[in-house]
Amino acid sequence: MATDSMSSSFIRAKPLQALKFTAVIGTLVLGVAGFAGVLPGQNLPALLVLAFFPMILAVVVGAEALFAGYRLARADDPAARLTARRGYTAIRVIEVAVTVAASGVFYVLIVQIGGEVPGPGAIGLLFIGIALGLLAYGAVLLRTLVEYYYYRRRSSPSRTGDRGGNVVE
16 A cells, blocks of 8 residues: 555656656557567557657657756756766666667668668568667666655655654655
8 A cells, every 4th residue: 555655656756757667668568469469460560669669768868868957057066966866867877878879770770771671671670679679668667767766765754753753864
């Protein structure tokens, strides 16, 4: 029961992270179901969604990074904010780099090579796109899990007070 309330409070506090998490999990389930043949007649579209959805994620993650950069530039002490949680900062940088790079590489493969490749080669490019997409999905999931971890640490009671009330850090 406490986990449910914690999850719903995280969703209210971090709706973009919750939406990204839900979208990635949903896309992965759709892709795996399509690859496994669970969805009748939907194998190729499910794989295409799995390969092309990271481009949408890259736009969202890129916009989120630009907004965070803007807030950082307007902060009183940007260096202190960056170094306060080095691990979290590194995870955010990894999320942006992997998501944008994977989508960029896949876009270049499709635009530069995709038109000149016959059928079997195009399927190979699709699987390369899926592999790049899985990297992007992993980066987004890692960031969301780290965000959830920090959220739970901030909002969990650190000890119980003398009268039984929770004292928050």
